[in-house]
């Protein structure tokens with residue numbers, strides 16, 4: 001597989017920006033059902049800024065790429081998802097050991113998810129992005145245990161995230177705006193879990209190149 005250098009991480013977020021742009025209206029429609037109909041536009045705006053920031057002064061290391069991504073999302077995305085995603089990638093950037101291996105990626109990703117859980121106080125099953133990101137993190141740990149190669153490990157993580165996102169449909173939201181709906185939040189996919197699945201799909205796609 002290709003080395004997980006700074007260019008790999010830049011390619012990851014360019015691909016994520018493309019997938020979010022493609023699915024912007026779907027994400028916003030999911031948020032219209034149980035939130036305030038801005039998730040697709042929030043994240044599209046944030047990732048457009050991320051791609052611009054990365055192109056303007058290309059960072060030299062994976063940790064720096066992740067720091068730029070995290071800081072930009074925190075600064076530019078109005079709404080809960082900006083600081084939440086921002087904290088994932090900022091913490092991941094602080095934690096990641098270089099040169100990046102699959103084990104190092106998995107450990108840093110888990111640290112990022114822990115930072116998100118600490119900030120948002122959501123647990124698995126609360127119908128948030130946590131429901132896609134935690135299964136992805138667990139899938140990476142299992143892939144490592146099983147000695148799976150990097151592209152396949154990311155593919156498994158992407159599948160776990162997509163299944164986690166679909167799994168939010170029958171849940172009642174307990175965090176974020178959707179929780180205001182109580183039982184009426186049941187029957188809809190959580191927009192943040194759906195966008196988290198796109199971040200993992202982008203990762204798998206870039207690693208498969």
Ligand code: ADP
Pocket residue numbers: 031035036038039042043078079080081082084119120121122127128129130175176177190191192193
């Ligand atoms: P806002 O709700 O402020 O309009 P967005 O629409 O951009 O922000 O993002 C909403 C998503 O953020 C939700 O679908 C959910 O996945 C995620 N979210 C909201 N609150 C939390 C939280 N406390 N912990 C984790 N994720 C959360």
Ligand code: MG
Pocket residue numbers: 031035036037038039079
């Ligand atoms: Mg919203």
Ligand code: MG
Pocket residue numbers: 036038078079080
């Ligand atoms: Mg909003």
